[in-house]
Amino acid sequence: MGDTDKRCSTVGQEWLFCQEKAVFLGRKQKKLVIGIPNELEKGENRVCLTPESVQILVSMGHTLFVQRGAGGNAHYSDTEYCDAGAYIVESAEEVYTADIVMKATSVSLSEARLMHDKQVILSPLKLVDLRKDAIVEMMQKKVTAVGFDIIKDADGFYPVVRIMSEIAGNCAIMIASEYLSNSGGGKGIILGGVSGITPTEVVILGAGTLGEYAARNALGLGATVKVFDRSVNRLQQLTEHLGQRVYTSVMHRPVLEKALKTADVLIGAVRCFDNDDDMVVNEEQVRLMKRGAVIVDLSIDHGSCIGTCGPTTHEHPVYMYEGVVHYCVPNVLSRVARTASIAYSNVFLPLLEKIALQGGLSNAIRQDIGLRNGVYIYNGILTKEVIADKFGLISRDINLLIAAL
Numbered sequence: 001m002g003d004t005d006k007r008c009s010t011v012g013q014e015w016l017f018c019q020e021k022a023v024f025l026g027r028k029q030k031k032l033v034i035g036i037p038n039e040l041e042k043g044e045n046r047v048c049l050t051p052e053s054v055q056i057l058v059s060m061g062h063t064l065f066v067q068r069g070a071g072g073n074a075h076y077s078d079t080e081y082c083d084a085g086a087y088i089v090e091s092a093e094e095v096y097t098a099d100i101v102m103k104a105t106s107v108s109l110s111e112a113r114l115m116h117d118k119q120v121i122l123s124p125l126k127l128v129d130l131r132k133d134a135i136v137e138m139m140q141k142k143v144t145a146v147g148f149d150i151i152k153d154a155d156g157f158y159p160v161v162r163i164m165s166e167i168a169g170n171c172a173i174m175i176a177s178e179y180l181s182n183s184g185g186g187k188g189i190i191l192g193g194v195s196g197i198t199p200t201e202v203v204i205l206g207a208g209t210l211g212e213y214a215a216r217n218a219l220g221l222g223a224t225v226k227v228f229d230r231s232v233n234r235l236q237q238l239t240e241h242l243g244q245r246v247y248t249s250v251m252h253r254p255v256l257e258k259a260l261k262t263a264d265v266l267i268g269a270v271r272c273f274d275n276d277d278d279m280v281v282n283e284e285q286v287r288l289m290k291r292g293a294v295i296v297d298l299s300i301d302h303g304s305c306i307g308t309c310g311p312t313t314h315e316h317p318v319y320m321y322e323g324v325v326h327y328c329v330p331n332v333l334s335r336v337a338r339t340a341s342i343a344y345s346n347v348f349l350p351l352l353e354k355i356a357l358q359g360g361l362s363n364a365i366r367q368d369i370g371l372r373n374g375v376y377i378y379n380g381i382l383t384k385e386v387i388a389d390k391f392g393l394i395s396r397d398i399n400l401l402i403a404a405l
Contacts, residue, residue: 029061031062034100036049037092038067044104048103058085063098064085065097065098068089068090074337101115104124107134109131112133117142122146125374125376130390143380144361146371151351154370168332169213169217173267175327176202177190180264180294185325186294186325187292191218193221202267206270207237226263256280265293265296266296268295289324290323295325295328311330313329355371365378
């Protein structure tokens with residue numbers, strides 16, 4: 001056989017393979033109907049999909065229902081969504097006719113009542129915000145509910161938590177800087193280092209992603225940074241990720257109290273769940289801090305790690321206690337809603353593409369262990385033991401449910 005014949009044979013085989021692949025994908029590809037409602041929670045400004053992501057999904061043949069004004073607080077207009085190919089609808093009831101609904105806050109009872117049988121809801125799973133009546137309502141309607149903040153990627157990380165923690169860590173230092181300044185009612189110091197002036201001292205509780213990015217930002221400004229964590233391994237990883245030596249310590253009380261006495265800023269970056277064992281800094285230790293120091297508690301979403309911190313709002317974000325400024329807004333990411341919305345879209349767009357390619361959420365859950373980890377209600381069956389224990393309900397193992405199908 002000549003070279004030309006061989007090339008023709010190879011090309012023919014490749015063409016046939018591509019046709020088989022196209023037929024296979026065409027058979028499995030599912031056209032999604034996705035709904036984006038307005039958020040009912042006060043102070044929530046994020047939206048799960050930007051107009052750019054909507055345009056890509058529409059070009060793939062999917063249908064998007066966006067409630068009028070859903071992206072307004074992130075400065076995305078209805079016109080932008082309309083131009084991207086979405087249908088702008090007036091009511092939440094119209095949005096909830098979609099097969100998949102995506103929202104940036106936990107499901108409330110009023111929202112659960114809008115759902116139809118066998119619907120899919122993607123939202124964050126925050127135990128402190130969950131309500132038993134909403135869970136029971138979704139179970140009765142055989143809803144499949146996915147907590148997108150506990151979905152894992154191929155490397156075993158939580159992509160939503162990771163990217164939101166990056167943003168929040170950066171925000172923490174910006175907020176602290178604001179309230180140290182005269183304009184923010186502080187004692188008029190700059191967060192960072194200036195030649196001939198003692199640099200600002202920042203103490204960070206927690207060496208996870210949130211603590212890491214707070215440390216990066218503070219170090220970049222020239223501040224002295226001290227990071228505390230219960231895990232030596234996390235502290236070692238933090239030092240490696242930062243690429244420079246930084247003061248680290250386990251949660252040893254005398255060492256922590258010494259650091260608090262000279263700290264200008266205290267960042268709470270420990271994930272807590274309203275458990276006394278999670279409390280890192282108590283009221284007595286806060287009294288050790290300098291007058292005019294600033295506390296930014298980013299763990300307030302899940303129960304504070306600082307004894308004097310209680311939830312505040314974006315309208316009234318701070319209060320003074322023992323001369324120390326306390327910033328304790330649960331949803332700090334709504335300060336930078338557009339950035340957070342873009343970050344959401346960067347995670348959700350490939351996820352939705354994968355769900356469509358695999359023929360729908362049920363097939364995707366079977367094939368993707370990381371996505372399966374995010375499911376807390378599957379066809380009306382509760383699958384997270386921690387939720388069952390909280391509300392006195394019964395849960396089943398998602399892996400056994402999948403295996404039985």
